[in-house]
Amino acid sequence: MEITSTLFTAKAIYVGLIFVITLGVAAYSTYFERVIAAFMQDRVGPDRAGPFGILQPLADAVKMFMKEDFIPAHSNKWLFIAGPCISMFTALMTSVVVPFGDKLDLGGGVMLDLQGIDVNIGILWVFGIVSLGVYGVLIGGWASNNKYSLLGAIRAASQNISYELAMGLSIIAILMLSGSLSTKSIVETQQGGHWNILYQPLGFVIFIVCAFAECNRTPFDLPECETELIGGYHTEYSSMKLGFYLFSEYINMFISGAVMATLYFGGYDYPGYNFIFEKFGNNIAVLLGVGALIGKALFFVFVFMWVRWTLPRFRYDQLMGLGWTGLIPLSMFNVVLTGATMLFTVNDGGSNWYTVAASWAGVAIMIIVSALYSQAQYKKKKLATA
Amino acid sequence: MNFWYFLTALTLLSALMVVLSKNPIHSVLYLVFTFFCISGHYVLLNAQFLMVVNIVVYAGAIMVLFLFVIMMMDLRTNMPDSKTTMTKLAGAVLGGTLLVIVVAASRKMNLTEVVDVKSFSSQTGMVEGLGRILYRDYVLPFELISILFFVAMVGAVMLGKREAGERNF
Numbered sequence: 271m272e273i274t275s276t277l278f279t280a281k282a283i284y285v286g287l288i289f290v291i292t293l294g295v296a297a298y299s300t301y302f303e304r305v306i307a308a309f310m311q312d313r314v315g316p317d318r319a320g321p322f323g324i325l326q327p328l329a330d331a332v333k334m335f336m337k338e339d340f341i342p343a344h345s346n347k348w349l350f351i352a353g354p355c356i357s358m359f360t361a362l363m364t365s366v367v368v369p370f371g372d373k374l375d376l377g378g379g380v381m382l383d384l385q386g387i388d389v390n391i392g393i394l395w396v397f398g399i400v401s402l403g404v405y406g407v408l409i410g411g412w413a414s415n416n417k418y419s420l421l422g423a424i425r426a427a428s429q430n431i432s433y434e435l436a437m438g439l440s441i442i443a444i445l446m447l448s449g450s451l452s453t454k455s456i457v458e459t460q461q462g463g464h465w466n467i468l469y470q471p472l473g474f475v476i477f478i479v480c481a482f483a484e485c486n487r488t489p490f491d492l493p494e495c496e497t498e499l500i501g502g503y504h505t506e507y508s509s510m511k512l513g514f515y516l517f518s519e520y521i522n523m524f525i526s527g528a529v530m531a532t533l534y535f536g537g538y539d540y541p542g543y544n545f546i547f548e549k550f551g552n553n554i555a556v557l558l559g560v561g562a563l564i565g566k567a568l569f570f571v572f573v574f575m576w577v578r579w580t581l582p583r584f585r586y587d588q589l590m591g592l593g594w595t596g597l598i599p600l601s602m603f604n605v606v607l608t609g610a611t612m613l614f615t616v617n618d619g620g621s622n623w624y625t626v627a628a629s630w631a632g633v634a635i636m637i638i639v640s641a642l643y644s645q646a647q648y649k650k651k652k653l654a655t656a
Numbered sequence: 657m658n659f660w661y662f663l664t665a666l667t668l669l670s671a672l673m674v675v676l677s678k679n680p681i682h683s684v685l686y687l688v689f690t691f692f693c694i695s696g697h698y699v700l701l702n703a704q705f706l707m708v709v710n711i712v713v714y715a716g717a718i719m720v721l722f723l724f725v726i727m728m729m730d731l732r733t734n735m736p737d738s739k740t741t742m743t744k745l746a747g748a749v750l751g752g753t754l755l756v757i758v759v760a761a762s763r764k765m766n767l768t769e770v771v772d773v774k775s776f777s778s779q780t781g782m783v784e785g786l787g788r789i790l791y792r793d794y795v796l797p798f799e800l801i802s803i804l805f806f807v808a809m810v811g812a813v814m815l816g817k818r819e820a821g822e823r824n825f
Binding site: 427 | 712
């Protein structure tokens, strides 16, 4: 009984900590986004609030709360309020199944699993919550009673549905490798440097592109495309409701970074784990692992920002073309390639490096073939026009 | 057990609201909520895989498309259509038939029989068990269904495709 209650308290503290970390990272992402933007555009960036402007998120929050909370006339009041709440809720729910670390020894036989819940459908949970995330945008956009908001909402819906398919297919290849849907066992199969990125280079590229689309980040931020739709789905929003929409985007970035680290970059695995385990004991090694996972997630947040200030926005037909005719066939090819590489290893009894080599060779062959094909198409077109 | 009653009441209430609410958008949102409640029932049965697939497929994809289509339609002009005598009659006939079927099916139920809960395997609803059944005992029907889906997909693409020279709309 005592062990159960200690475990319960420890789990509650853990969940609270993850919540605080997620919100903190999201708040400071808004600051770092501006700092990185300033750096890339050779500006100074925010430097007024506190030293180096590190109090900027606080100032922004105060500003957001102080602004007038405006609800437009003829809008659906309850749905208008529900929209940002659903966005925030779905953004925060995904982190439940992300394993932030291995088992922590609390003494007295209490082993705390640093993961919200270890369900045996972990990755499908992530997928399900991601597919629900669009409701916040859709409901908010519709309830605003504004044509531009509605257009933004409809764009968000069709974009999310299109990119979910490719995302799901790229996850299937991971499931084939690990043989389990549980995020914990996906991480455990990658321990000791057998990171999935080595076996799944193509799958990772597909997944990260889909993650950009699902988070509505540039170059896929068509739902809030200000040159065409004023502000998109949050045109009518003000005050902290707008803040919730923007905040949920940053939370989504951090969590999708954590999911990518879990699926492709070994989760809480890091080089030298065994050395630290022997030298300093279990707890230090596990806590360093938590740090490693958060570090990897933060790196992906940086990649999101990097891409935002590097690539221009897609046109809408380009977005749909990339999703349906580019990524979905590619991810199907990836599933077949993964199956082939697995067959190769089992039959030859070869080491893992054969599988790695086969995966990369498959990708190289695909790139060469598609390059040759597009060149041939180009020549054909040239002949036809000439 | 108490939670089961609560969840069932919630499910029935939201399912009723799907039919009773005037605004189609509200209907769809109540339907999404009904799917969540049904997923809750799956969780109580320890069928996690069915729960999450129900959310991904119905709440996450099909209902988003429903919402999408209803938002695109002009609701005010379409409103009176749903209240003609013909639709009312059709609804009554369909509902009556469903009621007859439910009554006929539940007539043979034996509610007094006590079943030992421990004789059931708690792992029945897990993804491993489901996979084993689908790919071992029912391989042929499963694969035939996938062919059916493929045919439906090709059909949808054929219907949605524009012929050369046809106008956009």
